[in-house]
Amino acid sequence: MWCAPKARPSALSTTGKRGEGMARTIAKDHEAKREAILQTAARFFADHGFDRASMGKLAEACGVSKALIYHYYPSKDALLFDILDTHLTALAEVVEAAAAQSATPQERLRGLIRAVLIAYRDSDAEHKVQLDALSSLPEDKQTHLRALQRRMVGAMSECIEAVEPERFSARPELLRPVTMSVFGMLNWFYLWHRPGGAVDRDAYADIVADLVMGGVPALCVGEAGGLE
Amino acid sequence: MWCAPKARPSALSTTGKRGEGMARTIAKDHEAKREAILQTAARFFADHGFDRASMGKLAEACGVSKALIYHYYPSKDALLFDILDTHLTALAEVVEAAAAQSATPQERLRGLIRAVLIAYRDSDAEHKVQLDALSSLPEDKQTHLRALQRRMVGAMSECIEAVEPERFSARPELLRPVTMSVFGMLNWFYLWHRPGGAVDRDAYADIVADLVMGGVPALCVGEAGGLE
DNA sequence: CCTACCGATCGGTAGG
DNA sequence: CCTACCGATCGGTAGG
Known part of the structure; x- marks a missing residue:
């Protein structure tokens, strides 16, 4: 969930031959955050109506950025x-x-x-x-x-x-x-x-x-x- | 019934008439037009959902201009x-x-x-x-x-x-x-x-x-x- | 994980 | 000067 491409060593490193090298650990709380968004979204959509509820306002209600929601859900x-x-x-x-x-x-x-x-x-x-x-x-x-x-x-x-x-x-x-x-x-x-x-x-x-x-x-x- | 703007037998189709020379009277069919819009709107809102149904598309479905709808209803x-x-x-x-x-x-x-x-x-x-x-x-x-x-x-x-x-x-x-x-x-x-x-x-x-x-x-x- | 934006489309209103 | 309308476009905001 957090990518750090700039800090990553270049492909020249010895591990580069093995491709990705270190496996990116999936954030422990990835699933928990997704579920929290899911629940908040259900409440938010129910309260405001799905069409009137904007993703921006939903993000606000979740206390996260809109972009984060789009990290978990494509649409x-x-x-x-x-x-x-x-x-x-x-x-x-x-x-x-x-x-x-x-x-x-x-x-x-x-x-x-x-x-x-x-x-x-x-x-x-x-x-x-x-x-x-x-x-x-x-x-x-x-x-x-x-x-x-x-x-x-x-x-x-x-x-x-x-x-x-x-x-x-x-x-x-x-x-x-x-x-x-x-x-x-x-x-x-x-x-x-x-x-x-x-x-x-x-x-x-x-x-x-x-x-x-x-x-x-x-x-x-x-x-x-x-x-x- | 209202979906085809080409052949409308409706009360809303007076627009295209020539009617030159005729003084503009207070439209006798004012009320009929308003009711036609009301009914078409109910159907249109029901089919598409109120929020997703735009006034422009509704006007299209009615075969009139959006401005005409706003002539009858302020919002x-x-x-x-x-x-x-x-x-x-x-x-x-x-x-x-x-x-x-x-x-x-x-x-x-x-x-x-x-x-x-x-x-x-x-x-x-x-x-x-x-x-x-x-x-x-x-x-x-x-x-x-x-x-x-x-x-x-x-x-x-x-x-x-x-x-x-x-x-x-x-x-x-x-x-x-x-x-x-x-x-x-x-x-x-x-x-x-x-x-x-x-x-x-x-x-x-x-x-x-x-x-x-x-x-x-x-x-x-x-x-x-x-x-x- | 955010700020900065986009193409499109919204509800509503201008002049004539 | 009125009512009845239309083509065009307004300022804002939507999902992404």
């Missing part, structure tokens, strides 16, 4: 991608682990919903950035990230289906809307939740779980739901 | 505000009208949910712009718009409460999270719904209504979930 988009990739990868793993728990379907679904909200706790910024800026990424980057989202949706979908298998085998077209309803409830949470309020994340996880588990049996089977 | 922010104010005012009126219907609480809630989704049908662009850009408006403008949102939330909240008054008087702190859950489901809809799919807006309205009306009685009052 603003690359920084955004790393934020979202790190976030969604962790999230997909959490969700799939919770979905693989051996328990009753009810307990597993409740645990999964709880796990998502807990995972969101320390990722409000990343979550917001995702909603704000994911679609401004180049298509191939988007494809990769949306695949991670799809893993989450798939795991949730299976857990929901397992709670009422007969109903969803009778009305399979209901599974996707119900799954998306759950994500709607969860992904909307950060917009109205105020820490310290009467309903914390665990309490809200139970509300969501109760609504879906209590509501699915009430889904009207009789009425022909809107086939176009 | 980009003023245009954004008019989009959101028009949208949210109409929405608040729709919601309050549906909430005032005389019917059983169940029918009223179902009708309200349906009314919101139908109102969203022709306002996907405005809805998206709201989520994308409302918070970038100056504070006083935000305050005015958030008051409109609060009217919607209030009407929905009352309709939900009326379905299970005893439960919510026993656990009043549940009303807000349940209300927000419903808006989460509704406001998330546009992100996954594809027109022509198996579940259209009316069908989804019924799903949401069933989930909340079936789910609220299942909300656990104590510690363990009360599913019967």
Whole structure:
């Protein structure tokens, strides 16, 4: 991370034959600094909006120069991608682990919903950035990230289906809307939740779980739901 | 519709007309032009993101000069505000009208949910712009718009409460999270719904209504979930 | 790891 | 002297 070309001995030195000679040690705190930038950037982008947040102001918020950020990331988009990739990868793993728990379907679904909200706790910024800026990424980057989202949706979908298998085998077209309803409830949470309020994340996880588990049996089977 | 500046059947195309000899009147189509700009802008801001959408490109999409847009609106922010104010005012009126219907609480809630989704049908662009850009408006403008949102939330909240008054008087702190859950489901809809799919807006309205009306009685009052 | 810059483009406004 | 507009360009600032 710090190059000192002027101080380096010339190629005439005896070690020159071996090429680079001494291996440049990668700074011990390289990774730590990169991660610090990543986290600060997520917060900064979330607070100001990705487009309005300039790299210069971000550098200021990080307490480093703009050039340093460009030392770690080749572009603003690359920084955004790393934020979202790190976030969604962790999230997909959490969700799939919770979905693989051996328990009753009810307990597993409740645990999964709880796990998502807990995972969101320390990722409000990343979550917001995702909603704000994911679609401004180049298509191939988007494809990769949306695949991670799809893993989450798939795991949730299976857990929901397992709670009422007969109903969803009778009305399979209901599974996707119900799954998306759950994500709607969860992904909307950060917009109205105020820490310290009467309903914390665990309490809200139970509300969501109760609504879906209590509501699915009430889904009207009789009425022909809107086939176009 | 507005993307092709060559053949515009629109109200904005009077520019090229000869019309010599005609006295300049106060444009009869002034209001029509303003509304055309408003609608095109909503679509354009939704598609490209408010910050990335330049006034120049918007003018191009409208088939007019940038200066003409500034003739109607003093600033980009003023245009954004008019989009959101028009949208949210109409929405608040729709919601309050549906909430005032005389019917059983169940029918009223179902009708309200349906009314919101139908109102969203022709306002996907405005809805998206709201989520994308409302918070970038100056504070006083935000305050005015958030008051409109609060009217919607209030009407929905009352309709939900009326379905299970005893439960919510026993656990009043549940009303807000349940209300927000419903808006989460509704406001998330546009992100996954594809027109022509198996579940259209009316069908989804019924799903949401069933989930909340079936789910609220299942909300656990104590510690363990009360599913019967 | 910074200062010094660039090509381009931004939102907004001039004269006529 | 007005309203309704356009071609051209302003001073600043963006990402890099």
